[in-house]
Amino acid sequence: AQTVTQSQPEMSVQEAETVTLSCTYDTSESDYYLFWYKQPPSRQMILVIRQEAYKQQNATENRFSVNFQKAAKSFSLKISDSQLGDAAMYFCACGRGSRLTFGEGTQLTVNP
Amino acid sequence: DAGVIQSPRHEVTEMGQEVTLRCKPISGHNSLFWYRQTMMRGLELLIYFNNNVPIDDSGMPEDRFSAKMPNASFSTLKIQPSEPRDSAVYFCASSPDRGQFFGPGTRLTVL
Numbered sequence: 001a002q003t004v005t006q007s008q009p010e011m012s013v014q015e016a017e018t019v020t021l022s023c024t025y026d027t028s029e030s031d032y033y034l035f036w037y038k039q040p041p042s043r044q045m046i047l048v049i050r051q052e053a054y055k056q057q058n059a060t061e062n063r064f065s066v067n068f069q070k071a072a073k074s075f076s077l078k079i080s081d082s083q084l085g086d087a088a089m090y091f092c093a094c095g096r097g098s099r100l101t102f103g104e105g106t107q108l109t110v111n112p
Numbered sequence: 113d114a115g116v117i118q119s120p121r122h123e124v125t126e127m128g129q130e131v132t133l134r135c136k137p138i139s140g141h142n143s144l145f146w147y148r149q150t151m152m153r154g155l156e157l158l159i160y161f162n163n164n165v166p167i168d169d170s171g172m173p174e175d176r177f178s179a180k181m182p183n184a185s186f187s188t189l190k191i192q193p194s195e196p197r198d199s200a201v202y203f204c205a206s207s208p209d210r211g212q213f214f215g216p217g218t219r220l221t222v223l
Contacts, residue, residue, distance in 0.1 A: 035211055043149075043201055045214035091155070098143040098162075098207030102155050 002027040004094050006103035013082045014111050020067075021077045021106045023092030032096040034068065034075045039105075040088040048090075051075065082110050114138075116215035118204050124221045130192040133218045136185055137206030145212060146179055146189050147203040155203075161187065194222045 013019035036048040087110045093100040117136040145160040159169040181187040205212040
């Protein structure tokens with residue numbers, strides 16, 4: 001069984017600033033993946049970034065990067081140079097293979 | 113690639129009516145998932161298929177819900193009879209085994 005916890009129901013950031021969203025997880029699997037999904041007001045679920053647990057190097061996708069601390073079972077998302085279009089609900093997810101367990105989500109507001 | 117395709121995008125129906133939601137996964141993906149999202153309960157996994165076979169349907173709320181995947185390119189989620197508490201956004205997602213790719217969702221309103 002897996003659990004994913006996002007302790008920040010809401011976060012806000014000023015445009016052009018950096019924000020970090022927290023996520024902790026628990027899994028009994030030795031081989032798994034971690035994901036961040038973005039859900040803007042359109043409701044579309046968009047895969048933002050993926051991390052393979054066996055890789056020590058933190059994943060990066062343009063302005064999005066993760067801080068993966070395997071021993072601590074922590075997987076935070078950093079958004080640099082925040083833009084108004086980054087405003088959305090962000091979900092952290094953990095899984096092995098294709099089935100995923102999702103966190104409750106963090107609502108990010110970007111202030112102009 | 114067209115991504116995961118869902119239809120209809122919006123559905124409004126009356127209590128007691130049958131509702132059928134449709135999904136076309138991304139070609140080559142061997143797993144397909146149906147989710148329901150509401151404000152109260154968040155994102156819930158209803159059922160998932162692997163190679164067209166239902167693997168886990170423990171999330172299906174009750175017998176009024178049924179899902180089929182007759183082939184690798186098509187799946188349906190049926191609610192019969194529908195009730196107001198079924199109102200939600202229903203997502204279909206497909207996976208090549210390393211993450212899921214979601215469709216745009218179907219917003220269902222049952223009056």
